[in-house]
Amino acid sequence: MTESLSNKTIVIVGAGPGFGRTLALRAAAKGATVVVAARTESRVVEIAEEVRAGGGNAIAASVDATDPGSVRALRETVAGHTDAVHGLVYSAFAVPSMKPLAQTDHEQISRGIDLSVLGALRTTQEFTSLLEAGAADTGASAGAGTNEDGAGAAQDGAAPASSSVVMMASAVIHHSRERYAGYKIAKTALVALGHSLATELGPRGIRVNTVAPGYIYGETLKAYFEHLATKYGGTLEDVYAHTAEKMDLRRLPGEREIVDPVLFLLSDAASAVTGQTLTVDCGEFHT
Ligand SMILES: NC(=O)c1ccc[n+]([C@@H]2O[C@H](COP(=O)([O-])OP(=O)(O)OC[C@H]3O[C@@H](n4cnc5c(N)ncnc54)[C@H](OP(=O)(O)O)[C@@H]3O)[C@@H](O)[C@H]2O)c1
Structure with missing residues (x-):
């Protein structure tokens, strides 16, 4: 069981009918207001309605993560509802080439990088100010980046303030099969992006981690x-x-077994976890 997400706003970009929907429902059940975003408006509206039918709070928004104007519009929509975001999950995905590099044109590789990596970067950058505001109002008694005693050592009590970005990678980063090359390039670069953003945004109270599911x-x-x-x-x-x-x-792993580690990383229980990649694959790879 992960802890409560009450009073948190969590934005899910690339919310599909499987993982994204299950994440929205479980985050809302733990008290979060969820923003459900992807290109297919009818689907995100349906997911948001399902969340509300279960007693949760949800906002549906359409977004194309490859379009800077669209990501900006998403941020403006969210900013119209709240002045702080506490969690951002980047899950946007399109089926990549499943052929060896010799049979994959470079344009396909570029598209994968644009969606998986640059999409995650532009979304995180667009939401940085709102995430920073979220870090300032979670665990507010402690003050951003410090423990409740204002010092560096961990103490019992309220978690130090932070907000959380989780990027969905894949255990393909550990594979050596040639047909996964294009997908592996994009998801490995996403992991590197997560590391760099963790370094850059840590001083602002924003944690950044990646989750690498084997199968869902x-x-x-x-x-x-x-x-x-x-x-x-x-x-x-x-x-x-x-x-x-x-x-x-x-x-x-089933959807819920991937969603729950993501909820952990979004929660204050993971307040000291940043710059990490969590492989969730029922033990296919030992990393
Ligand atoms: N399924 C697996 O077995 C598995 C295994 C390892 C890793 N993963 C990773 O886990 C995450 C979730 O996987 P999933 O299977 O649930 O994927 P999914 O069903 O395809 O959901 C991802 C969603 O991304 C959205 N998307 C695609 N392009 C987008 C864009 N330009 N802008 C915004 N949204 C976009 C799509 O919705 P729209 O078309 O409506 O935009 C799609 O529904 C992905 O990052 C995937 O790489 C999955």
Whole structure:
């Protein structure tokens, strides 16, 4: 169980029907106001309505993370509702080339970097002032960047003030299979971006971490496994079993098992965690 997110506003950019939706619902259930943003307006409206139907607070907004004007408009929309943001999750993703580099044109690689890396950078930069304001009003009794005693040592009591950016990478960063090259380039650069932003924004009370899921076993992955089963013969269960046998836990993480570590990083329980990459993959890789 992660701790409460009450009085926090959390912006989810790239909120899809699987991970993004589950994150929005669980963050709202822990008391956060969630801003659900992606390009498909009907979907983000639907997710926001589902959050509200469960008693939570949600704002839906459309955004194209590759368009600086659109990201600015998202920030203006959010600033119209609140003067502080406490969490930003960057999850925008499009299926990359799954071919070796020799068969991948450079334009495809550029598009992956633009969405995964520059999208995360422009979104974080656009929201930095609101995140800084969020850092100032969480754990306000302690003051930004200090413990409740004003010194550097950890003490029991209120968590030192911080806000949190979480960027969704992938355990593809650990893979050596050639067909993942384009995806690996983009997500590895995203991890490097997270490190650099952690260094740059830490003095302003903003933590930056990346989460690297192995698989997220939800509808998207099930559809892909169905496709593989049809292509190579066998059933969805066969593909699952073949994939899961490489994991220490002999299974694949579900959406909730990826969402909960993200909620931890967003919460005050992770107030000293920044510049890290958390691999969540049921033990496929030991990092
Ligand atoms: N699924 C997995 O097994 C898996 C494994 C490892 C890592 N991950 C990572 O975990 C994250 C979530 O994965 P997921 O499977 O839930 O992905 P997903 O279903 O594809 O959701 C990501 C969302 O990003 C949005 N998006 C795409 N381009 C965008 C843009 N230009 N601006 C704003 N939003 C954009 C899409 O919504 P719109 O089309 O409406 O914009 C899409 O629904 C991703 O970062 C992914 O790389 C996933």
